[in-house]
Amino acid sequence: MPENTNPEDAVRRYLTFLDDPSKLIDQTAIKRAETAANNAKDPLQRLHALAELAQVRSADGEQLRRDFVRNAKRYADEQGIPPTAFREMGVPGDVLAEAGLDGTPRRGQVTAAASRQRAPRVPLERLKAAVNRLPKQFTLSDLGEKAGGGSPATLRKAVDELISEGKVTRIGPKSDYSGRGRAPIVYQVK
Secondary structure: OOOOOOHHHHHHHHHHHHHOHHHHOOHHHHHHHHHHHHHOOOHHHHHHHHHHHHHHOOOOHHHHHHHHHHHHHHHHHHHOOOHHHHHHOOOOHHHHHHHOOOOOOOOOOOOOHHHOOOOOOOOHHHHHHHHHHOOOEEOHHHHHHHHOOOOHHHHHHHHHHHHHOOOEEEEEEOOOOOOOOOOOEEEEEO
8 A cells, every 4th residue: 555545545445454355355456467477487577476466365454554543543533433433343442542543642642762663574584594694793783784674572582592502602791882771782603
C-alpha cells in the first residue's frame, strides 16, 4: 500500500482484511504473475516473477494494519465513529490503542522516543552469519548494522548462541567509551 492512502480506503481495506483476507487478492494479478513465471526464460526473470507471484497471492496484513493505524483516528473523528464500533467489527484492542482510538494518544504523540521506528526483523541465522562479516572485535550495535536490523534481545540471543557454540567470546565493556549510559559490551570472533 502506498504511504498516501486516504483514510477511508485505509479503514475499508483493513476491515475487509479482518473479515476475509481473500477479498483483497487480485486474481488478474495472480494470473499475470503465473504467466510471467511460466514464460520466463532467464533464471533471474523467473525468480522475480515467482517473488511477485508470492506477493500477489496474499494480502499484506502488516501494511494494511500500519495504514489503518496511521489513518483510522482521523477517519473516526471526521465520521463520528466511536471505538466500540471498530471493536464490533473485529479490530483488536492493541490496534485501536496504537491508532489512538482507545482514549490514549497514538504512539509517537507522547514523546520523541515513542516515535522511533523498531529495528527490522532479522532471522537469528542471518544475525549469526553476519558476525563473519564483522571485524574481529564488535558490539551488538555493529552486528545490528551489518545484519540490517534486529532487536537488542535478538542480537543478544544470536551472540549468546555463538558464545555457547565456541565461535565468539565476550571481552567486556568497551574501554574507550565516552557516550551516555553504560559502555557497550565488546565481543570477539574466535
